[in-house]
Amino acid sequence: MPLELHDDTATLVGVVTVDEVEQLVGWLRAARKPKVSLRRCNHLHTGALQALLLFKPKISAAPNNAFLAAQVLPLLDSSQRNRR
Amino acid sequence: MNPLLAQFLAEANDLLASVDAGLLQLERDPGDPELVNQVFRAAHTFKGSSGLFDFPELTRLTHAAEDLLEAVRGGRLPLDSAMADDLLATFDLIRGWLAHVTTHERLPSGAGTDAAGLITRLRAPLGGEPRAAVQASSTGGITTIGGAPDWLAWFDAEWLTATASWLDITSSTMRFVRYVPEADCFFRAEDPIHLVRQVPALDRLGIVQPATWPEPGEYDEYVCLLSFVIATRAAIGELEHLFRYVPEQVQIVELDAGAITRHVSGEPPLKAEERVTVVVAEVRDSEQAADARAVLHAARRTFELHPVEGAHLRSVARAVSAAARALGVPKDLTDADQPRVREAVDFLLAEATPAPLGAAPAATAVPITPAEPAEPAEPAEPAEAAEAEPSGRADEHGGQVGTRVLKVDQEKVDRLMELVGELNVAKNGLTFLADAAEEEFGSRVLSRRIKDQYAGLHRIAEELQSGVMDIRMLPISVAFGRFPRLVRDLSRRLGKTVELHTEGDDTMADKDVIEALVDPLVHLVRNSLDHGIETAEQRQAAGKNPAARLTLAAVADGDAVLVEVSDDGRGVDPERVRRTAYEKGLISEDQRESLSDSEAIDLVFRPGFSTAEEISDLSGRGVGMDAVRASVEKLGGTVTMRSKLGQGASTRLRLPLSMAVTQVMVVSVAGQRFGIPVDLVVETVRVPAAEMGRVLHQDVVVLRGDVVPVLDLARLLEMPSRDEGADRAILVVTVNGQRAGLIVEQFHREVDVILKPMEGLLAYADEFSGTALLGDGLVLLVLNMKEVLGLAARTA
Numbered sequence: 001m002p003l004e005l006h007d008d009t010a011t012l013v014g015v016v017t018v019d020e021v022e023q024l025v026g027w028l029r030a031a032r033k034p035k036v037s038l039r040r041c042n043h044l045h046t047g048a049l050q051a052l053l054l055f056k057p058k059i060s061a062a063p064n065n066a067f068l069a070a071q072v073l074p075l076l077d078s079s080q081r082n083r084r
Numbered sequence: 085m086n087p088l089l090a091q092f093l094a095e096a097n098d099l100l101a102s103v104d105a106g107l108l109q110l111e112r113d114p115g116d117p118e119l120v121n122q123v124f125r126a127a128h129t130f131k132g133s134s135g136l137f138d139f140p141e142l143t144r145l146t147h148a149a150e151d152l153l154e155a156v157r158g159g160r161l162p163l164d165s166a167m168a169d170d171l172l173a174t175f176d177l178i179r180g181w182l183a184h185v186t187t188h189e190r191l192p193s194g195a196g197t198d199a200a201g202l203i204t205r206l207r208a209p210l211g212g213e214p215r216a217a218v219q220a221s222s223t224g225g226i227t228t229i230g231g232a233p234d235w236l237a238w239f240d241a242e243w244l245t246a247t248a249s250w251l252d253i254t255s256s257t258m259r260f261v262r263y264v265p266e267a268d269c270f271f272r273a274e275d276p277i278h279l280v281r282q283v284p285a286l287d288r289l290g291i292v293q294p295a296t297w298p299e300p301g302e303y304d305e306y307v308c309l310l311s312f313v314i315a316t317r318a319a320i321g322e323l324e325h326l327f328r329y330v331p332e333q334v335q336i337v338e339l340d341a342g343a344i345t346r347h348v349s350g351e352p353p354l355k356a357e358e359r360v361t362v363v364v365a366e367v368r369d370s371e372q373a374a375d376a377r378a379v380l381h382a383a384r385r386t387f388e389l390h391p392v393e394g395a396h397l398r399s400v401a402r403a404v405s406a407a408a409r410a411l412g413v414p415k416d417l418t419d420a421d422q423p424r425v426r427e428a429v430d431f432l433l434a435e436a437t438p439a440p441l442g443a444a445p446a447a448t449a450v451p452i453t454p455a456e457p458a459e460p461a462e463p464a465e466p467a468e469a470a471e472a473e474p475s476g477r478a479d480e481h482g483g484q485v486g487t488r489v490l491k492v493d494q495e496k497v498d499r500l501m502e503l504v505g506e507l508n509v510a511k512n513g514l515t516f517l518a519d520a521a522e523e524e525f526g527s528r529v530l531s532r533r534i535k536d537q538y539a540g541l542h543r544i545a546e547e548l549q550s551g552v553m554d555i556r557m558l559p560i561s562v563a564f565g566r567f568p569r570l571v572r573d574l575s576r577r578l579g580k581t582v583e584l585h586t587e588g589d590d591t592m593a594d595k596d597v598i599e600a601l602v603d604p605l606v607h608l609v610r611n612s613l614d615h616g617i618e619t620a621e622q623r624q625a626a627g628k629n630p631a632a633r634l635t636l637a638a639v640a641d642g643d644a645v646l647v648e649v650s651d652d653g654r655g656v657d658p659e660r661v662r663r664t665a666y667e668k669g670l671i672s673e674d675q676r677e678s679l680s681d682s683e684a685i686d687l688v689f690r691p692g693f694s695t696a697e698e699i700s701d702l703s704g705r706g707v708g709m710d711a712v713r714a715s716v717e718k719l720g721g722t723v724t725m726r727s728k729l730g731q732g733a734s735t736r737l738r739l740p741l742s743m744a745v746t747q748v749m750v751v752s753v754a755g756q757r758f759g760i761p762v763d764l765v766v767e768t769v770r771v772p773a774a775e776m777g778r779v780l781h782q783d784v785v786v787l788r789g790d791v792v793p794v795l796d797l798a799r800l801l802e803m804p805s806r807d808e809g810a811d812r813a814i815l816v817v818t819v820n821g822q823r824a825g826l827i828v829e830q831f832h833r834e835v836d837v838i839l840k841p842m843e844g845l846l847a848y849a850d851e852f853s854g855t856a857l858l859g860d861g862l863v864l865l866v867l868n869m870k871e872v873l874g875l876a877a878r879t880a
Contacts, residue, residue: 018270025305046277047270050310054297067281071289 002041008033009060012041012048021047028055038063044072052076089189092133094489096182099126103175111168117157123171124153130178140328141195142181148206149174155210170205177202196324232339232347235262238290238313244348247287247315252341258287259323261314262335267307274330280312284322288315379403383429387422401425408432494595497555504549505838509857511545512835514538516860553594553741560638560645561589563598567609567636574613581620581630582613587637593645593741600719601647601739604712608649608735609634611709616653616733626730628652643741644721644763650734656727658684661693668692685725686820689713717870720746720761724821746839748856748866750832751815754803757832759856759866766816766823768831773812785814785825792816794825795876801851819869824876839866851875 003020004011005027016024028034034057038044042065044052049072059076063069106123110116131146149171155161177198184192192198236244251258261283265276280289290313297309316323320336327334383404404425514534522531564586575582593601612634620630637648658681665687666676679687687693691710712735713723721739740746740763748759749768769787776794777784783794794814798805805827814825837856842849853868 018273018275021270021305025303029300043281044277045270045275046265046308046310047305049277049291050308051303051305053293053310054303055300071291072277075291075293 003027007031009035009037010057011037011039012044014040015043016041016045016048018045018047021045021051024048025051025055028052028057031057034058035060037061038068038073041065041068044068086189089137089185092137093182093186095133096130096178098491099130100175100179100182102126103130104172107168107171107175110163111165114163120153120157120163124150124157127153139181139185139191141191141199142178145174145178145199145203148203151210152206161209167209170202174202174206232343233260233262233335233337235313236260236339236344236347238292239288239315241348243288244344248341248344248348250341251344255340257338257340259316259318259320260337260339261316261323261327262312263314263327263330264311264333265308265330266333267309269308269330269333270306276308276310276312279326279330280314282326283314283316283318284326285317286314287317288313290314377433380429380433384426384433387426387429397422397425404429404432492555497552500552501556502838504545504552507545507548508836508838511538511541512858513860514541556595557592558595558598559589560591560593560598560601560647561586563601563605564589564636564638566602567605570606570609571613571634574610575617578613579619580613580617580632582617582632582634585633585635587635588639591638591640591645593739597645597719597739597741600715601737604715604723604737605636605647605649607709607712608737609636612649612651612653612733616651616655618654622654626654640741641738643747644738645741647737647739648734649737650732652732655729655731655733656685656688656725657729658727661685661687665690665693682726685727688725689723720763722820746856746866747834747836748864749815749834750858750864751797751813751826751828752830752832753798753801753828754805755829756803757858757862757864758797758801759835759837759864760815760817760826760869761853761866762834764817764819764869766818769814769816769825770811771814776812787816787825790823792823792825794827795873797826797828797872800872800876817869819873822873824873837864837866 002012002014002016003023004013008031010027028051034055036052036057037060039061041063053075059073062073103123103126106119106126110119110123113119127146127150131143131150134142134146152167152171156163181191181195247258263276263280265274269276292311292313294309320338323336383400515538518531518534518538521527521534568584571582571584617632617634623630623632632652634651639646661684662676662679665671670687670690670693671679688709693710716723716737716739719739721737723735723737725733725735727733747762749762749765750757750759771785775785777786784791785794796805813828813831815828816823816825835858839854839856841854842852851868851871852865854866856864856866858864
């Protein structure tokens with residue numbers, strides 16, 4: 001399962017496909033202080049990335065995947081900074 | 085080749101032919117709605133099937149043709165001859181492509197450009213495409229423009245300046261892509277980021293977020309709001325390939341240092357229209373331009389070598405105009421004389437050679453580098469280039485589309501089969517002639533020679549027969565093909581999880597057998613799903629994998645094919661079957677006690693038997709299994725069922741490979757000959773009369789320790805029986821798993837016959853399955869052993 005969801009923390013694992021987007025958004029809506037670990041995530045579907053950009057959860061662990069770390073993480077982190 | 089593709093190509097040939105015929109007729113009679121429909125349907129089918137393969141150009145082109153035809157069909161547009169020309173040209177182009185696909189399994193390299201022009205023409209009567217102007221200057225629908233676009237501003241100026249100076253030093257260019265996915269792209273299983281990740285040599289990626297995000301409460305997670313800007317060193321061709329399925333959502337520009345600097349310093353980018361036509365062509369597709377130049381060079385050399393006239397001149401002129409079109413400088417050279425064509429060639433070469441362009445951009449300040457330096461794509465020897473990929477030019481029509489497949493009316497094959505049968509009969513006549521030559525005319529030599537002739541004829545007839553049978557053979561996968569869908573739908577409705585497995589899909593059998601097999605198989609599969617397989621919960625409770633396994637297997641077995649439907653469901657409960665059969669009055673109290681488990685299971689094939697407690701709409705109205713047995717036996721096959729309670733059941737159908745020719749054993753009873761299907765014959769024995777025994781009222785014979793009941797065939801058929809003689813000729817047959825001996829007068833040969841069913845006045849005679857003509861002109865009655873033994877049981 002690519003999503004491991006808990007009350008306020010979530011871990012994204014492997015390839016997050018479009019099928020997981022709805023669940024992820026539901027969790028982001030419900031969680032009060034969402035924290036997301038991307039460490040073991042290899043790919044985010046565009047819909048999932050879009051949701052992370054909108055809801056701006058705290059990224060608790062940077063992805064190991066090179067593409068995500070280089071191209072996607074800065075967006076998520078900068079949105080974090082803007083918020084603070 | 086992929087079998088799907090092979091089939092597509094074979095069908096495409098027919099479709100193309102029908103489109104051509106339809107279009108031509110339509111031109112003569114433009115008002116005929118049926119004709120428009122016919123052409124439209126063909127184009128539609130074409131588009132649909134082409135989508136299965138990786139031929140985006142083909143799909144786009146047929147799509148355009150379909151749209152035009154749709155408008156014509158809807159009466160929104162009258163079909164004029166220009167449109168008909170465009171449509172014909174479209175399908176000619178497709179024919180050329182498919183010939184190329186047949187040999188190379190891919191579209192010719194210039195397909196995108198060839199299609200783009202036609203698509204624009206096809207769309208023109210419909211008011212053109214919104215982006216028609218841009219499309220015209222693009223390859224395969226992907227926009228490639230030369231000036232720096234506004235969205236370049238997304239990249240930070242610092243990076244752009246650094247990049248520009250690097251590009252300046254190295255006099256190279258970079259490609260920039262703007263990719264705006266459609267809002268509903270997630271529903272088409274597109275993942276824009278995934279596509280972007282595949283961009284080779286990605287330098288910079290910008291994920292552009294919407295200016296204002298919707299409120300979280302109103303956010304629709306399935307609407308794509310993001311878009312992308314990409315800077316890459318990948319070639320335009322690579323990018324076009326990558327984005328070939330979303331060409332309308334992508335803009336690709338190739339920029340050099342000048343263009344970027346201009347952008348950074350805030351100067352307005354040059355408009356696309358201001359650029360020199362030839363330069364556009366270069367950027368668009370340098371490979372295409374190189375091909376065109378090769379053609380031009382070849383043409384010039386032709387002129388230098390010797391004078392060109394007549395048909396040769398016309399063909400050169402055509403090639404030159406095609407090259408001119410490819411270079412974006414259309415020239416009409418129809419009916420041009422040699423000096424004019426030559427002039428055009430020189431002009432085009434001067435225009436198209438990249439070298440002079442070095443000056444041109446300076447003069448007009450075109451913001452792109454002058455294409456590839458020194459024609460890298462141009463081959464050293466143009467003539468060779470033309471030969472390297474003979475069908476590369478898409479408008480060639482010489483190739484063959486699809487493999488050579490003859491579509492033959494089934495009746496013709498049937499007629500052929502009948503003639504083979506007649507030949508067999510005529511051939512069998514020779515053996516009688518040989519006997520007559522020896523017995524009546526006393527010539528043993530003649531008899532031997534006739535027999536030799538017979539042997540040769542026999543071999544040829546057999547080969548002919550197997551050849552004709554081969555034509556009618558189909559793989560069993562044709563019958564299995566419909567089950568994945570059936571099983572999926574039914575298991576959904578029943579709320580069961582079922583995995584369907586098929587084995588031996590390529591087992592061959594006669595077309596008639598395959599067709600006749602479908603109905604019994606549907607019955608069996610439905611039965612299995614409905615009664616045999618439990619729900620996932622029941623399965624889990626029984627400690628089984630919640631997903632049930634249903635297997636369809638076929639295997640060839642000599643002259644027969646075995647088809648087995650098996651499941652790992654609950655199996656058949658013999659006790660319940662006994663009880664139900666008894667309650668329904670199908671068996672007596674004694675039988676209920678004495679029937680073995682396997683005999684009990686066989687009861688499910690009895691008419692009027694159904695064990696399902698509630699009748700569902702899927703199967704089980706007490707007609708299922710006996711209908712299966714009846715239809716399989718009609719084909720000359722048998723059905724048996726095995727089951728292990730709690731572990732599953734399997735039903736095995738045994739069918740003859742072919743129904744056309746039946747092998748029968750000829751026996752005579754009271755002086756008359758009868759045929760018995762060889763399939764049923766176990767052995768023939770001669771038993772001394774003294775060894776015949778009698779158990780109760782039944783004659784029996786003991787064969788290798790087994791007691792076999794013996795019936796007098798003559799008495800069964802109400803013919804005079806003769807008991808004299810010391811030995812009894814007994815033919816042992818097995819019917820429905822039971823052995824029986826038949827006393828006959830004499831055994832004869834086995835013969836291949838074509839069985840004709842009993843018709844007319846004899847149709848009531850169930851004890852015969854048909855008649856066949858023998859070589860000596862006698863009509864042979866072939867016995868239906870099941871009925872004959874049933875008769876014996878009734879009279880006993």
